Amino acid sequence: MSARKVLQGNVIIAKAALAAGCDFFAGYPITPSSEIAQYMSKEMPKLERTFIQMEDEIASLGACIGASLAGRKTMTATSGPGFSLMQEHIGMAVMAEVPVVIVNVMRGGPSTGMPTKPAQSDMMQARWGTHGDHPIIALYPAFAEEMFSETVRAFNLAEKYWNPVILLSDEVLGKAHMDVEIPEPGSYEVYWEQPRQIIDLNIYDRNIGENPPRVDFFHGYPIHIDGLEHDAHGWPSFDARTVDKMQKLRMQKIYQNLDDIIRYKEYFLDDAEVLVFSFGISARSALAAVKAAREQGVKAGLFQALTVWPFPRAALQERFKKTRKVLTVEMNMGQMKYEVERIAPPGVEKQNLLRANGMPFSPDEVLNAIKEMVR
């Protein structure tokens, strides 16, 4: 017998959420994410945790935000159309600094698009879908073990930085049944800070760059939580100096901790002539392609982003000191390629493999594109 099991990608995410201590799930099932809600609906009651099927995705995230403020670890799961509906509440969670994990199993869009076909077309929506300047964390696993570890990490980062964390996936990864070794409890970090009794009303008061504390909102003093810009008390304030400080607090808790937040994997890059930049299902094609390229004597390597937002800028820039050719592979009409272009120094040759017709790139398509660049 093997320690490895066969699990559907969506179920790996759901199991990881339970392992991370998720004790509140509110969602509205949508293809290709439905099995996450389905699994949670079966397993949460057994553990005396809460599952609610809401009337829509707006209410789903609203319920998660409320439960999170009440001290729960919360998650919702959806796909593009539902993710669009959630954007307003993502802004609310950023503004009020509320931890929540939002899974988006990407399918073909826009609108209802192609429910049963994969896409990676919500990359920019994950970054800029809600209005206003805001910090966001988005993670995107590609392989079975990463689907577990990145889900746990999504909860840890949400709790640590009091911010919504978007966990991206796609139809192929969500629907595939794959062999996976689920790690033993205790072998991975589960971050949890016991909610603190409020000793005064300055719940948002802290120094810039400091992590916010988890506050026990419902035991102690009445406090105010608002989507309006607010002061340290949480009361609305449009005083320019206060706004400056609050914006910096929200931004810097993320951007001063990039080393903790950004994670990526590098394959065969040390002597690579071509760097393939990819993530999610496309990174799996790209890994097969760079291995095939190596077998044919072509020096290609893969940079696989696990944290897609904030963008792993510094690590990629380091690679561009030696590798002067980059191929971005993504299942959309061109989104993360702009991030690559922004940071690639002059003289780096940039090519892209882009497609959003529901067909993942096969490894030979990526291999051909690599070979074009070394010809």
Add this chain to the structure above:
Amino acid sequence: MKKFEIRYGAVGGQGIITAGALLVDIAVELENKFAIESPTYTAAVRGGPTKVDVIVSDEAIDFPHATAIDFFLCTDQRPYDIYKERLKDNAVVVVDSHLVRELGDTRNWKVYPVPIINETKVGAGNVVLTSVVSLAVTQKLTQVISYDHMVEHIKHWAPKGTVEMNLKAIEVGMNLIK
């Protein structure tokens, strides 16, 4: 066996995704191989062309869709027409002889036209057993999993009260290929 790629083609509802899921479970949990199964289907719950790719390997699998197919089993004409691409030379192809009538150029493949659906109904007694019949056909022609592991897993997997009929389905599948 380094890497073996299998594709099942059907229309939604024929049970072919289950065949792929069973095969992956057996390969990983009983034979300690690496395996992945990825379905492709349409928004139609019933009747849309469907495929499921199964890769079984001695090594971890990077790309989850089949790209060089060793074995293709198909139970309907439409998925046959759409999904018969990427078959290797000398691939083994099994088609339902009643439901896939236009085979096209099959010179590079070894083709077995057999009445899968009909024999499932008549021999095993219920068309829902197509998945298990297809699994048995796959086992017999490819040896990608062992017969004993297949039987062991089906006994364990079959819902209460259905073990006998599922074992009968294995027998039907084994006898379909002479």
